[in-house]
Amino acid sequence: xxxxxxxxxxxxxxxxxxxxxxxxxxxxxxxxxxxxxxxxxxxxxxxxxxxxxxxxxxxxxxxxxxxxxxxxxxxxxxxxxxxxxxxxxxxxxxxxxxxxxxxxxxxxxxxxxx
Amino acid sequence: xxxxxxxxxxxxxxxxxxxxxxxxxxxxxxxxxxxxxxxxxxxxxxxxxxxxxxxxxxxxxxxxxxxxxxxxxxxxxxxxxxxxxxxxxxxxxxxxxxxxxxxxxxxxxxx
Numbered sequence: 154x155x156x157x158x159x160x161x162x163x164x165x166x167x168x169x170x171x172x173x174x175x176x177x178x179x180x181x182x183x184x185x186x187x188x189x190x191x192x193x194x195x196x197x198x199x200x201x202x203x204x205x206x207x208x209x210x211x212x213x214x215x216x217x218x219x220x221x222x223x224x225x226x227x228x229x230x231x232x233x234x235x236x237x238x239x240x241x242x243x244x245x246x247x248x249x250x251x252x253x254x255x256x257x258x259x260x261x262x263x264x265x266x267x
Numbered sequence: 268x269x270x271x272x273x274x275x276x277x278x279x280x281x282x283x284x285x286x287x288x289x290x291x292x293x294x295x296x297x298x299x300x301x302x303x304x305x306x307x308x309x310x311x312x313x314x315x316x317x318x319x320x321x322x323x324x325x326x327x328x329x330x331x332x333x334x335x336x337x338x339x340x341x342x343x344x345x346x347x348x349x350x351x352x353x354x355x356x357x358x359x360x361x362x363x364x365x366x367x368x369x370x371x372x373x374x375x376x377x378x
Contacts, residue, residue: 184364195356196368245310249364256301256366258310
């Protein structure tokens, strides 16, 4: 198992601003990921956070909108840039943890953009 | 890419009865199938998983079965309790730890 923490847990932001979400894992991590979950919906992968290099983005997500950093094995940040109300969602961090590479999730960050 | 379908979208059962949730996947290269439970306001919690070299796995009241030929896998919860009420997601992994999720099943256990 693994404990994954995210900060902030929730935020209300104004249109046009940016928010950075932090994710910290307490275990030996192989990979880290960022997902988006609209209320009542399933999870959509935004990107894989790569240590020391650019993240790998899924179709429909771009670095300018969702810059991601992963300065070390167990920490990553996701920035939601130039926000609009359509960015209102839950953002989830996950990590694959040794030895079996099971993927665990953080509690999520609930973002509301006004 | 991988496409995971999940049924039913909602399921209500009486306390003590069994619940079954079914998923199908499209990519025969998928080899890892986890199930997650998500309670309101929380992140998904890994409850059980199965790999492609195993047909069935059980953990107390929870079991998962996998049929690779038919490309489907199922979650079975026996002796359901009110605290089992949540949204359950199946997922399939093709490689590089990329998970593709089903659309979720809202399970309600009626006391």
